[in-house]
Amino acid sequence: MSVADWTEADLGVPGRVLTVVRAPAAGLSSPSPLVDPSAPEVVQLAADLVATMRVSPGCVGLAANQVGVAAHVFAVDVSQHPKTRTSHGTFVLCNAEVVEATRKEKGREGCMSVPDLTGDVKRATRLTVRGRLPGSGEELVVETDAFEARALQHEIDHCAGYLFLDRVAGAHAVFPRQTYL
Amino acid sequence: MEPVSLIAVTVIGHDRPGIIADATAGLAGLGLNLEDSTMTLLRGHFAMMLICSGDRSPDEVRDALAPLTADGRLQVVAAAVPGEDPADVLGRRPYVLTVHGGDRPGIVSAVTRVLAAAGGNVTDLTTRLTGDLYVAVAEVDLPADADADAVGASLRDAGAELGVGVTLRPQETDVL
Numbered sequence: 514m515s516v517a518d519w520t521e522a523d524l525g526v527p528g529r530v531l532t533v534v535r536a537p538a539a540g541l542s543s544p545s546p547l548v549d550p551s552a553p554e555v556v557q558l559a560a561d562l563v564a565t566m567r568v569s570p571g572c573v574g575l576a577a578n579q580v581g582v583a584a585h586v587f588a589v590d591v592s593q594h595p596k597t598r599t600s601h602g603t604f605v606l607c608n609a610e611v612v613e614a615t616r617k618e619k620g621r622e623g624c625m626s627v628p629d630l631t632g633d634v635k636r637a638t639r640l641t642v643r644g645r646l647p648g649s650g651e652e653l654v655v656e657t658d659a660f661e662a663r664a665l666q667h668e669i670d671h672c673a674g675y676l677f678l679d680r681v682a683g684a685h686a687v688f689p690r691q692t693y694l
Numbered sequence: 695m696e697p698v699s700l701i702a703v704t705v706i707g708h709d710r711p712g713i714i715a716d717a718t719a720g721l722a723g724l725g726l727n728l729e730d731s732t733m734t735l736l737r738g739h740f741a742m743m744l745i746c747s748g749d750r751s752p753d754e755v756r757d758a759l760a761p762l763t764a765d766g767r768l769q770v771v772a773a774a775v776p777g778e779d780p781a782d783v784l785g786r787r788p789y790v791l792t793v794h795g796g797d798r799p800g801i802v803s804a805v806t807r808v809l810a811a812a813g814g815n816v817t818d819l820t821t822r823l824t825g826d827l828y829v830a831v832a833e834v835d836l837p838a839d840a841d842a843d844a845v846g847a848s849l850r851d852a853g854a855e856l857g858v859g860v861t862l863r864p865q866e867t868d869v870l
Binding site for chain 1 (some may be wrong): 784
């Protein structure tokens, strides 16, 4: 199947909203172990990640270690974001890896686990990712661009134990998150 | 022609609109030229450092900037500095270092000690503290013959002892 056809209803379990942990939580700086995509706890985790992402304003992606679970799983949904070109809707990938990454561009990133800072990070704008769907375990290749590519690289970095802070372009590329009310 | 001297000026203290305008007007009035400058807010404090050139003495600069310090909320320091040769960038490679983790004393000193032992020179540094999260991002020149992977591993070891994450990566420079 195409990842664009997948919905969280395919998981067959309701998602629970979990608490998002913030740096310096230790689990955010450790690589997450690969998982069995069809294990019931992974299916539940996938549903929980989607549910937690949905209730978090502006959240376009969430990795398992952001909800305190050491597992190579993340959810993404950039469909409502203005910088999106290609979007595959809501999906969850297990054990995802970057296959090809080209055309790097700098962009400003934030993170629910680093709520007070943003940073300029160079990411590929053409991206091919391979991963497995939770539940069926089917292996999929996702080709995307622009903001969805950025979100996927950000989440795959979480699974490797990296924050956007580990990728910022230089000493003048980290900024306080400004809220002008 | 008179030899041109360099004067380093620092202005630090309570922030308000117009500090830069006032300070640079004083320098311009002396005919000084701004050669290099940086300014930021440190925990809300105005902080500016600059190097200016011209045939003036530090005392003349202090006198010209005296109105800035009149209310006691800003400090101004002016001092003559020698000219420096441009950094020898040949034979050096630029890297970016990130350190993040729980705040505690000694993070920057421990990490920069490892860099110094490897001949690494910090060329720019920003640190931020938000809540419990301490973040330092440094730009570092390493000698061209340095083993960057080994330096990175030593930095991670030093970070692990402090419970902070450390990454060292080449700085990407696009030449167009």
